[in-house]
Every structure is written in structure tokens, then in C-alpha cells.
Amino acid sequence: xxxVKQNSPSLSVQEGRISILNCDYTNSMFDYxxxxxxxxxxxxxxxxxxSSIKDKNEDGRFTVFLNKSAKHLSxxxxxxxxxxxxxxxxxASWPGGAQKLVFGQGTRLTINP
Amino acid sequence: xxxxxxxxxxxxxEMGQEVTLRCKPISGHDYLFWYRQTMxxxxxxxxxxxxxxxxxxxxMPEDRFSAKMPNASFSTLKIxxxxxxxxxxxxxxSRDERGSTDTQYFGPGTRLTVL
Numbered sequence: 001x002x003x004v005k006q007n008s009p010s011l012s013v014q015e016g017r018i019s020i021l022n023c024d025y026t027n028s029m030f031d032y033x034x035x036x037x038x039x040x041x042x043x044x045x046x047x048x049x050x051s052s053i054k055d056k057n058e059d060g061r062f063t064v065f066l067n068k069s070a071k072h073l074s075x076x077x078x079x080x081x082x083x084x085x086x087x088x089x090x091x092a093s094w095p096g097g098a099q100k101l102v103f104g105q106g107t108r109l110t111i112n113p
Numbered sequence: 114x115x116x117x118x119x120x121x122x123x124x125x126x127e128m129g130q131e132v133t134l135r136c137k138p139i140s141g142h143d144y145l146f147w148y149r150q151t152m153x154x155x156x157x158x159x160x161x162x163x164x165x166x167x168x169x170x171x172x173m174p175e176d177r178f179s180a181k182m183p184n185a186s187f188s189t190l191k192i193x194x195x196x197x198x199x200x201x202x203x204x205x206x207s208r209d210e211r212g213s214t215d216t217q218y219f220g221p222g223t224r225l226t227v228l
Contacts, residue, residue, distance in 0.1 A: 006155075034216065036219075041221065041222075042221055042222075043117070043204055043206070043219030043220050043221050043222050044156070044204070044219045045219070046216045046217075046218070049216070089155070089156060091156075099144050099161065099163070099208060099210075100158060100161070100169065101158070101217060102158075103148075103155055103156035103157075103158075104155055105153075105154070105155035106155050106156070
């Protein structure tokens with residue numbers, strides 16, 4: 001049972017354009033969401049997060065949007081750069097979840113010059 | 114800080130052999146997590162420790178898998194006997210309970226191939 005789903009295994013975007021990565025979740029108890037970025041042969045690194053009390057969080061070129069009613073979040077990257085090419089994982093946690101994170105399957109983003 | 118350290122980075126073994134993966138968390142972190150990454154299932158949590166004590170091992174696939182954390186700076190994940198379906202990338206991550214977010218810091222992973 002995948003509680004966090006990233007339905008697009010891959011996404012290709014032209015350099016300079018906007019990249020939008022999507023994530024859906026099923027557990028309404030989730031109250032904190034994170035995005036991780038992973039380069040080949042490296043571990044995932046934290047990118048940006050959002051609490052369920054917010055619907056938007058920005059950090060430079062990266063913005064995460066949360067739609068609680070739809071149980072959906074998205075990561076926007078503007079403008080996209082070649083160095084953004086990586087696998088992006090969405091993750092969620094919940095109060096009383098004892099520090100556990102539930103990850104999606106990941107989306108491979110390729111930025112084309 | 115050197116970050117989370119894992120060894121070996123790559124392991125190739127034959128079916129039936131014992132495999133031991135090692136992890137050194139970031140100094141001062143209270144939590145240690147073991148994950149497995151596969152194409153089909155993405156990142157799955159196998160087990161995690163708090164202050165060296167196993168808290169939740171519900172993600173461990175079967176009895177062939179075991180994990181220990183003898184002290185705050187070292188943990189092992191052992192597979193005995195290994196099978197081809199265990200081939201995956203295994204990550205260790207750590208977290209500081211005093212941190213303001215649920216951010217976990219990952220090591221570079223161990224790519225395991227069981228022939």
C-alpha cells in the first residue's frame with residue numbers, strides 16, 4: 001500500500017522553463033512533507049519542506065505547494081537548470097509517527113539544454 | 114562533519130553468502146535509519162533506532178535480515194543468507210531529535226548485487 005505516490009517516473013524539461021513535480025498521498029494524518037533530491041551514486045539530500053499549516057513554502061528557485069483537500073503537493077523549480085537533473089523523492093511524516101518518513105517512488109527529472 | 118558514512122560502497126556476492134553493511138551516523142544524532150531503494154518500491158524504511166535501541170523493525174523483509182547498533186557511532190545491517198532479490202541500494206540515514214524539522218541525513222548508500 002503506497003501511502004505516498006509519485007505517478008510520473010520521469011519528466012523532461014527544457015532549461016530555463018518551469019519544472020513541476022507532483023506527489024499524492026492517501027494518509028490524512030500526514031502533517032509534514034519533504035522533498036529530497038538524489039544524484040547518481042549519492043544519497044538523497046534534503047531540498048525543501050512544508051508543514052500542513054501552510055499551503056506554500058519558497059526557497060530560492062524552489063517552491064512547494066500543498067493542497068490538503070486534494071492530498072496533493074507539488075514542487076516547482078523556476079527556472080530549471082541542468083544541475084537540477086536528478087531523482088526527486090517526496091516524503092511525508094505524521095505526529096506520533098515516531099520520526100518515520102514515508103517516501104514516494106521518485107521522479108527522474110532531466111533538464112535539457 | 115563528514116556526514117553519514119557507509120561501507121562498503123559496492124558489494125557483489127553470491128547467493129547464500131552472508132552480507133554485512135556498515136554505517137556511521139553523524140556525531141550527536143539520536144536516530145539512525147536503514148532504507149532500501151529498488152526501482153519497483155522506491156525508498157523503503159527497513160528499521161530505525163533511537164539512542165541505539167531498535168524502535169521499529171516492521172519494514173525488515175524477513176528473518177534473513179537483522180540490524181544492530183552496538184553504540185552511538187556504529188550500526189550494521191546483515192543479510193544471511195543473501196538472495197538475488199536482495200539486490201538493491203541500501204541507505205543509512207541519521208537525524209538529530211533536537212532538530213526543528215524531520216529532516217534525515219543520508220549516507221551515499223551501498224549498492225548490493227547478489228548473483
